[in-house]
Amino acid sequence: MxxxxxxxxxxxxxxxxxxxxxxxxxxxxxxxxxxxxxxxxxxxxxxxxxxxxxxxxxxxxxxxxxxxxxxxxxxxxxxxxxxxxxxxxxxxxxxxxxxxxxxxxxxxxxxxxxxxxMPHSDDSGDEGPLAQPDRALIQGALKTLVSKLEDLSTCNELIGKHGAALQRSLSELEDLRAPTDGTDKLKTVNERATLFRITSNAMINACQDFVDLAEGHSRRWQRALQYEREQRHHLEETIEQLAKQHNSLERAWRESPSTLNQAAEGTLEGESSEENEDIEFFDAMEDSPAFITVPADNHSQHRLLSSNQSVTSGSLSSNWSQDDNDGSGSYLRRGRRRRIPDKPNYSLNLWSIMKNCIGKELSKIPMPVNFNEPLSMLQRLTEDLEYSELLDRAARCDSSLEQMCLVAAFSVSSYSTTVHRIGKPFNPLLGETYELDRLEEYGYRSICEQISHHPPAAAHHVISQRGWTLWQEITIDSKFRGKYISIMPLGNIHLKFHTSGNHYVWSKVTSTVHNIIVGKLWIDQSGDIIIVNHRSKDTCHLKFSPYSYFSRDVPRKVTGVVTDGEGSAHYILSGTWDEKMESAKIIESSHACGGSEGKQKTVYQTLPPKLLWKKYPLPENAENMYYFSSLALTLNELEDGIAPTDSRLRPDQRLMEAGLWDEANTEKQRLEERQRLERRKRDAQANLALEEGKEVETYQPIWFMKRTDLETGESSFMYKGGYWEAKDRQDWSQCPAIF
CATH class of the missing domain: 2.30.29.30 (Pleckstrin-homology domain (PH domain)/Phosphotyrosine-binding domain (PTB))
Structure with missing residues (x-):
């Protein structure tokens, strides 16, 4: 060289x-x-x-x-x-x-x-790894090999031709009768044998050239392939290292955000002195001016507290102070299981599934349980009650505004279990139910039922002995958008407190699962939640900020404002949907110039924030148990006396939890095919009724019926009663055999 x-x-x-x-x-x-x-x-x-x-x-x-x-x-x-x-x-x-x-x-x-x-490099393989082969060089090598193959084909034809002629001459020599003809025949045989030998030697030489050339290129391609393998391995190690660094930085940020924030600001100032933008603590709400918060100084707090005796303990009454929830509780359940079998390490070829989807209806393609977690959507819906003690505390509040803060924290807490939960819940079968009886431990009973299959919809009802009732009808709408899937729950959640009669209504935000095709799956929540108290007209506007790589805000950020019926703001809410929520009492507000865009900002002066809710730590070994929380680990635990339609008895789900995924896939396909057959029967009966001029009987849920709420005017499926009485009698004659 x-x-x-x-x-x-x-x-x-x-x-x-x-x-x-x-x-x-x-x-x-x-x-x-x-x-x-x-x-x-x-x-x-x-x-x-x-x-x-x-x-x-x-x-x-x-x-x-x-x-x-x-x-x-x-x-x-x-x-x-x-x-x-x-x-x-x-x-x-x-x-x-x-x-x-x-x-x-x-x-x-x-x-x-x-x-x-490149064209004349030594093919001995002693020079080390070869660079990536160029397409032109590969095409040239292939042309050379094709040319050598054509030479071999020509030699093969000549060998066949001369070999046949030599065979004919030998046959003629054997049939020779007159001695005088022998000399000419022998001469002919020698000539043809000579041609055959020459052609065979040419064939041998061409074969040797082809073999040498092929071996040379083979060694080069092997080195190129080894180079590609090393590059891929190196890239995988780099990605893994970056992921570890990202996790460690995120963990360090959560442990000491102020230190890292100062370090990040110093770094940014060193890189670009032009980035001296003001830091805003909250995003602007869509229908209200942008706002920032300024903690009140000690003098202002002392003046306010001395002049207004109704504000105690930092504006929080003893019924819902942070002492009631210090975030240290492990939410242990008496006599409940604390672990499930570890998740098997099954590999999944996404293309092997996607190619089977070409030209077919997606509803008729059985998706494997590799995408799932061993819980149904009804059980995931019940997980909203993970932090039911927030509602217990809210039921004891005398102030509707304080109560609104706790209801808002409860609405945010339901998303904390989803941060690592990228597995898809099982789609419930029509008529499938799920009960959660925690009357002894936490004073509530919950019942869910799948009331529709297309579109998938579920009804949920919870009644608590501690002063509240919750019900909801949720329909799931999902959109596949190439790189991610958007999951949009449709429907409202209703919460009513028995003593005050306060009736709160809100809806869920959009969940987005990213990196569907390539990369590591991760989930984000984005959108707005507007909570309305239909009795007092108090409102709370929560904003879930979508994750942005370029944003300097804390990831998974949630901000909100609690206002009374006249539109006056009383509390600022802040936090993240995967960790905690805090509230700060507003003691003074003013307007300021919004800067370059000319928008008006509202500046709120607040008391120090108080903790409303903090996420419980995950159980030990949660990463091998689908990242289930303490409550989620108990949801699929078998219990006596439950309805035969309960999700705990679903066979494919139980097989998956036990780690038998192949058997679970077979059972899942059987159940889905059976459900399609039942649907075709109902459609046939409906068509027959239409032809005969009779009224079509639509599917009716067992435990829920459609009603209109007198306060909100909303029509939805509400619990009609009878489930817990049937359980006491163990009379499940109304339940269909769906499994």
Whole structure:
């Protein structure tokens, strides 16, 4: 190999490499119109130009590689040159004209060496890993092999032809009768044997050439394949390392956000002195002015407390102070299980499933349980009660505004169990039910029923001996949008307190599952929740901020404002939907200029925030148990006396929980096919009734019926009673055999 020696003077960019065909240094690379040229560390070695963000990245992360064998080098204006390879252009700039000329000379020499060496490189395999093969070189090698195959085919035809002629001559020689004819026949046989020997030798030589050529290219391709494998392994290790760094940074942020925030601000100031924007504590609400909060000083607090005796303990009454929920409870359940079998390590080929979906209706394709978790949607709906003690505390509140804060915290807490839960719940069968009797431990009973299959809809009813009733009818609508799936729950949640009669109504936000095709799955919640007290007309507007890579806000951020019936704000809510929520009492508000956009901002002066809700820690080994919470671990636990339609008795779900996924897939397909058959029967009966002019009987749930709420005017399926009485009598004659 011809050595490329580049002699340069010391400069801020170029660094002479120690070996042949090697050159290193800083260059500016064009990235995009937003960021322009960015400083990158370039390394020229063995016919490849690689670049990194820093010199330290050379040990683990390469940002890109350019093969110089087929690259086109174009020198532009001062200090600027362009490399074009494979239809892609790289615009580069050097620190000075001299440095630019040295880089261009080094690249041109490296290109010449790479072009000269690639077709005639030693195929012994002793030179180390080969660079990525160029498409033109591969096509040239294939053409050469095809040419050799054509030579072998020609030789094969000649051997066949001369061999047949020689065989005929030998046959004639055996049939020879007159001795005088022997001389001529022997001469003919010798000639044909000579032609056959020559053709055979040509065939042997052609075969040897083909074998040698094929072995040479095979070794080259094997080295190229090994190079690709090493690159892939290196990339996987890099991604894994980045994921670990991301998790550690996120963990460190949660443990000490103030320290990291100061460090991040210092870093940002060092990188760009122009980024001196004001930090806003809350996002602007859509239908109200943007607002920021300013904690009140000690003097203001003392003045307010001395003048208004009704504000005690930081504006929180003893009924719902943070002492009631210090976040340290483990939510242990007496006599309930605390673990399930570990999740098996089953691999899943997504393409093997997607290719079977081509040309078919998605509703008729059985999706494997590999996408699921061993819980049904009815059980996931019941998980909203994970923090039911918030409603117990709210029932003891005298102030409807304080009660609203706790109801808002409860509405946010239902999403805390989803942060790691990327598994899909089982779609309940029509008529499937699920009960959760926690009367002894927590004073409530819950019953769910699947009331519709297309579209999937469930009705839920909870009654508590501690002063509240909750009911909801939820229909799930989902949209596949290529890289992610949006899950939009439709319907309202109703909550009524027995003593005060306060009736709260709200709906759920959109859940989005990202990286459906490529990457690690993760879930996000986004949208607005508006909670309305239909008795007092108090409202709470919660905003779930969608995750953004470029945002400086805390991920999974939730902010909100509690206002009375006249529109006056009384509390600011803040926190994250996966960790905690806090409330701060507003003691004063004012308006300020909104800055460049000219929008008016409302500045709220508040007392120090008080903790409303904090997420309980996950059980030990949760990562191997589908990241289930303490409550979720007990939801599929078998109990005596439950209805035969209960989700706990669903066979495919039980098989999956036991780790028998192949058997679970078979059972799931059987249940879904049976449900389709039942639906076809109902459709046939409906069509027959229409033909005969009779009234079509639609499916009616067992435990719920459609009613109109007198306060809200909303029509929905509500609990009609009878379930718990049937359980006491153990009379399940109304229940269909769905399993």
């Amino acid at each position: 011809t050595e490329l020696v580049v002699r340069t003077l010391p400069s801020p960019s170029g660094v002479q490499g120690p070996g042949p065909d090697t050159y290193k240094g800083w260059l500016f690379k064009w990235t995009n119109y937003l960021k322009g040229y960015q400083r990158r560390w370039f390394v020229l070695s063995n016919g490849l130009l690689s670049y990194y963000r820093t010199q330290a990245e050379m040990a683990h992360t390469c940002r890109g590689t350019i093969t110089l064998a087929t690259v086109h080098i174009e020198v532009g204006d001062t200090c600027h040159f362009v490399l074009t390879s494979g239809g892609r252009s790289y615009h580069l700039k050097a620190y000075s004209e001299g440095e630019c000329q040295r880089w261009v000379s080094a690249l041109q020499q490296a290109k010449a060496n790479a072009t000269h060496m």
